[in-house]
Amino acid sequence: MLNDKLSRRSFLKAAGVGVAATSALSLLSFTKWRKESSEKSEVSKIPTQCQGCGANRCGIYVYVKNGRIWKIEGNPKANNNPGSVCPRGHGFIHGLYDIHRVKQPLKKTENNTFVPISWEEAFKEIAIRLNLIIMENGPQSVFWLQYPMANAALSFRFMHALGSPNTASHGSTCYVARNAAFNVTYGGLPYIDMKNSRYIIIVGRNPAAGIRLDQLTDLMYAKNNGAKVVVVDPRHSETAVLANDWLPVNPGTDLALLLAMIYVIIDENLYDREFVENNTVGFDKLQDSIVTYPPEWAEKVCHIPKDTIYRIAREFAANKPHALVHRGYHGGYGAGYINSFQTARAVAIINALAGNFERTGGLYMPLKPELGELKEGGHPSPEIPKVPKADGSGIPGRYPLGSYSDGISHAIPELALSGDLSAGFIYHTNPLRTNPNPKRVITGYRKLQLLVTIDCVMSETASISDYVLPESFFLERDDAVDTVHSLKTGQVSIVQQIVKPMFDTKPLLDILVGLSKGLGIEKYFNFTQEEANALRLKPFGITVEDLKKEGVMNVGEAWRDGFKPPKTKSGKVEIYSEKLSALNIDPLPNWIAPLTNPDPADRSSFRLLHGKQSAQTNAMTFHIPMLRQLSLRTDMIRLWINRSRAEELNIKDGDNVLIESDIGRGVMKVRVTEGLHPSCVWMPSGYGGFSKHLDNSYGVGLSYNDFLPTYFDPVVGHVMANEIIVRIKKV
Amino acid sequence: MTDTIKKWGMLIDSSKCIGCHSCTVACQNQNELPPRDNFNRIEEREYGKFPNFSRRFLPVQCQHCDNPPCVKVCPVGASYKRQDGVVMVDAQKCIGCKYCLLSCPYNVRVISEEYGHVHKCNFCIEMVLKGEKPACVTTCPMGVRVFGDLNDPGGEISIALAKVSHIRLLKELNTKPSIYYVIK
Ligand code: SF4
Numbered sequence: 081m082l083n084d085k086l087s088r089r090s091f092l093k094a095a096g097v098g099v100a101a102t103s104a105l106s107l108l109s110f111t112k113w114r115k116e117s118s119e120k121s122e123v124s125k126i127p128t129q130c131q132g133c134g135a136n137r138c139g140i141y142v143y144v145k146n147g148r149i150w151k152i153e154g155n156p157k158a159n160n161n162p163g164s165v166c167p168r169g170h171g172f173i174h175g176l177y178d179i180h181r182v183k184q185p186l187k188k189t190e191n192n193t194f195v196p197i198s199w200e201e202a203f204k205e206i207a208i209r210l211n212l213i214i215m216e217n218g219p220q221s222v223f224w225l226q227y228p229m230a231n232a233a234l235s236f237r238f239m240h241a242l243g244s245p246n247t248a249s250h251g252s253t254c255y256v257a258r259n260a261a262f263n264v265t266y267g268g269l270p271y272i273d274m275k276n277s278r279y280i281i282i283v284g285r286n287p288a289a290g291i292r293l294d295q296l297t298d299l300m301y302a303k304n305n306g307a308k309v310v311v312v313d314p315r316h317s318e319t320a321v322l323a324n325d326w327l328p329v330n331p332g333t334d335l336a337l338l339l340a341m342i343y344v345i346i347d348e349n350l351y352d353r354e355f356v357e358n359n360t361v362g363f364d365k366l367q368d369s370i371v372t373y374p375p376e377w378a379e380k381v382c383h384i385p386k387d388t389i390y391r392i393a394r395e396f397a398a399n400k401p402h403a404l405v406h407r408g409y410h411g412g413y414g415a416g417y418i419n420s421f422q423t424a425r426a427v428a429i430i431n432a433l434a435g436n437f438e439r440t441g442g443l444y445m446p447l448k449p450e451l452g453e454l455k456e457g458g459h460p461s462p463e464i465p466k467v468p469k470a471d472g473s474g475i476p477g478r479y480p481l482g483s484y485s486d487g488i489s490h491a492i493p494e495l496a497l498s499g500d501l502s503a504g505f506i507y508h509t510n511p512l513r514t515n516p517n518p519k520r521v522i523t524g525y526r527k528l529q530l531l532v533t534i535d536c537v538m539s540e541t542a543s544i545s546d547y548v549l550p551e552s553f554f555l556e557r558d559d560a561v562d563t564v565h566s567l568k569t570g571q572v573s574i575v576q577q578i579v580k581p582m583f584d585t586k587p588l589l590d591i592l593v594g595l596s597k598g599l600g601i602e603k604y605f606n607f608t609q610e611e612a613n614a615l616r617l618k619p620f621g622i623t624v625e626d627l628k629k630e631g632v633m634n635v636g637e638a639w640r641d642g643f644k645p646p647k648t649k650s651g652k653v654e655i656y657s658e659k660l661s662a663l664n665i666d667p668l669p670n671w672i673a674p675l676t677n678p679d680p681a682d683r684s685s686f687r688l689l690h691g692k693q694s695a696q697t698n699a700m701t702f703h704i705p706m707l708r709q710l711s712l713r714t715d716m717i718r719l720w721i722n723r724s725r726a727e728e729l730n731i732k733d734g735d736n737v738l739i740e741s742d743i744g745r746g747v748m749k750v751r752v753t754e755g756l757h758p759s760c761v762w763m764p765s766g767y768g769g770f771s772k773h774l775d776n777s778y779g780v781g782l783s784y785n786d787f788l789p790t791y792f793d794p795v796v797g798h799v800m801a802n803e804i805i806v807r808i809k810k811v
Numbered sequence: 812m813t814d815t816i817k818k819w820g821m822l823i824d825s826s827k828c829i830g831c832h833s834c835t836v837a838c839q840n841q842n843e844l845p846p847r848d849n850f851n852r853i854e855e856r857e858y859g860k861f862p863n864f865s866r867r868f869l870p871v872q873c874q875h876c877d878n879p880p881c882v883k884v885c886p887v888g889a890s891y892k893r894q895d896g897v898v899m900v901d902a903q904k905c906i907g908c909k910y911c912l913l914s915c916p917y918n919v920r921v922i923s924e925e926y927g928h929v930h931k932c933n934f935c936i937e938m939v940l941k942g943e944k945p946a947c948v949t950t951c952p953m954g955v956r957v958f959g960d961l962n963d964p965g966g967e968i969s970i971a972l973a974k975v976s977h978i979r980l981l982k983e984l985n986t987k988p989s990i991y992y993v994i995k
């Protein structure tokens with residue numbers, strides 16, 4: 081568009097016609113020009129992976145018209161997005177031409193402005209500073225924080241070569257409680273065969289706005305075949321639009337609802353007896369503990385009538401084993417409440433009672449193709465450092481079930497203040513905006529002796545970094561071979577270069593190669609992406625060329641229905657967990673109340689919930705004009721509030737309200753609705769940018785992180801992102 | 812089927828729509844629209860009272876009327892209807908007078924600041940003539956949209972129409988749209 085606009089402007093100028101005084105004549109000439117250009121157009125279609133949300137990495141075809149990116153379509157072979165693309169994906173391609181892109185490496189000056197610096201100088205200076213820090217504080221004082229992408233393996237390699245275990249993802253602000261609970265119960269994170277399910281319960285997950293395309297096509301397929309869908313969510317989510325039943329649960333009490341459903345299923349003998357006897361451990365202990373949680377108890381806690389609980393539990397069980405409770409994600413129990421870990425445990429267990437594990441229409445372990453190793457090509461792997469992780473993840477007595485690869489990202493500010501961490505790299509993530517309590521985060525990150533951000537635009541975090549190293553946009557680079565599409569079939573896929581880099585940017589591997597030289601670890605980076613990808617693909621007999629032609633390819637045998645022992649210690653589904661018991665964590669899910677609650681005596685007191693909207697990804701897309709306009713045009717950037725509560729406070733639809741918590745305040749427009757539990761307000765995420773460099777996003781909307789105190793749950797150290805109480809007042 | 816005249820139409824099942832706007836943005840790319848121009852809006856309605864509540868999304872775009880008011884009011888013949896039923900705007904003829912914007916009861920015509928002329932959904936006719944589906948149809952994860960030749964009794968859209976009860980928007984105005992809706 082930019083080119084069109086520019087070309088038009090310059091065309092008009094050449095024709096001696098001002099843009100403001102557009103006359104019919106100039107219009108005719110312009111459209112004629114456009115028509116000619118479209119008639120002569122050369123179009124090519126190249127497969128790659130989308131990076132509009134980082135997470136799903138959908139298979140796409142990119143259309144290039146006259147050398148310019150035109151549009152994308154879904155790759156029908158890709159498991160994650162059979163043939164379709166979400167709005168973020170369509171919009172994100174315009175990030176290539178975005179005016180906010182960082183065009184060359186930047187270095188921060190004394191007075192907090194940025195000056196360009198050459199790659200060679202940047203590599204040299206960073207290495208000198210890093211070497212000094214490592215000499216003084218040891219390699220473990222360096223951390224690397226990233227969004228988990230195909231290139232993650234490269235950053236682990238880099239950090240391990242340096243000798244630091246301190247890599248982290250954004251997981252502690254997102255999904256770690258869920259992952260830990262499924263790991264304990266199933267020895268891994270199963271996927272969901274919603275397509276073939278007859279009864280689907282979705283608790284606090286909204287694939288229709290935190291979009292996951294295969295789940296949407298599967299849901300629709302199942303519904304067309306008569307499956308029932310139940311959505312448990314305090315807000316009538318976009319997924320609830322498809323539901324047969326919407327259960328507007330009292331926020332933070334999903335665990336009570338699940339315990340009561342388990343009660344009914346056990347009390348009425350509705351569970352899969354054979355599966356439970358043969359393939360699980362500890363059912364008898366659950367049978368004993370569950371007696372305290374009848375629906376009569378739960379309805380008072382979770383606000384779902386007992387009759388509804390009985391009905392849903394019975395319908396769910398009647399459809400077993402082709403019935404499932406969705407494995408969830410961020411919302412509900414990824415990193416929400418003090419009880420999130422045990423809520424996720426209850427989800428894991430209720431699925432086992434339906435005997436649906438490794439069954440069609442139930443849960444299954446997604447296939448995991450083993451990529452070839454670089455060392456096969458003579459590229460040695462660095463050893464995994466023996467030092468413990470600074471954030472305490474995975475360490476008994478600290479955050480015992482925290483995962484090695486996710487770490488606890490929002491602990492970094494504290495660790496910087498305490499001096500445990502002195503230098504850090506940020507790769508395609510933005511802790512200043514995605515971590516709780518930005519003031520605290522900024523204070524912590526400013527304490528670091530060296531902060532390097534690798535990104536395409538000046539995020540909030542880039543804005544306070546010492547160096548900003550611009551990675552080439554995904555349409556300009558090759559990434560490591562990916563296996564993210566592996567579900568019922570194993571799939572390999574790839575991000576490949578569609579157009580030459582527009583600016584002086586580099587792909588991650590070249591950045592690491594550059595850095596490694598001054599750090600004395602170049603022997604671990606003596607390969608090109610092309611060579612490495614060839615080695616990664618070798619076990620499948622696929623060449624890089626093949627994969628680049630197809631974008632996504634099937635490898636190995638497809639999943640087959642039938643029990644396979646989970647990778648737990650007992651080799652069975654662990655309903656009762658010895659591992660948890662040994663760590664002094666409740667080995668069975670029992671009711672735990674949320675840590676915080678709105679003050680019933682104060683009518684202006686609410687819980688603040690948040691969630692995704694289809695138009696934006698975290699804080700990384702709003703500056704892209706097409707997606708920004710979508711949010712603005714549809715008036716999405718509003719705080720949802722229940723109508724009866726709004727009326728009490730004399731708040732009308734479209735009014736501005738002041739939101740205040742113990743740590744923050746801000747003003748936002750409201751959407752007054754009947755589709756929300758009265759005890760909470762709901763804030764869309766993806767807004768509230770405060771990077772001065774992203775001028776079109778600055779100060780638009782708010783982020784729940786502005787209101788969230790800093791918490792670490794005791795099991796995995798997650799943020800407890802829904803334990804926020806705010807006061808609402810009309811302004 | 813090649814020599815019979817085609818009549819392009821669409822069936823939109825609003826009960827399946829999740830309001831994701833993927834169609835909107837796909838359409839903007841397909842038609843090289845500036846960020847502010849869009850051919851394809853999603854309306855949203857709420858029904859009922861908490862907790863007995865539901866919502867619906869309704870995608871609205873040019874209805875490709877058989878009796879199109881926009882074509883009638885265009886003083887220069889820029890708005891016209893093709894033989895295959897698709898209502899078009901000839902950008903070269905359009906003088907930007909906006910009569911058509913005012914006459915369209917569906918409010919789906921856009922005057923482009925960037926391009927100066929009026930434009931709107933064209934059923935992705937360039938793609939359709941190549942045997943492909945419109946961009947909004949292929950990108951929709953929910954299968955909300957079925958596109959095809961209404962004159963082909965064995966075609967996908969005729970079969971789909973026969974299976975469901977459907978309506979046309981603002982039927983009382985006698986515009987005779989080529990877009991049919993399932994509204995449950
Ligand atoms: S879900 Fe959307 S943004 Fe994410 S990879 Fe797929 S198309 Fe891209």
Ligand code: SF4
Nearest residue numbers: 838932934935945947
């Ligand atoms: S048919 Fe084409 S032009 Fe019309 S709304 Fe769909 S994508 Fe846009």
Ligand code: SF4
Nearest residue numbers: 828829831832834951
């Ligand atoms: S893409 Fe489909 S589901 Fe999404 S808004 Fe458009 S019609 Fe609705």
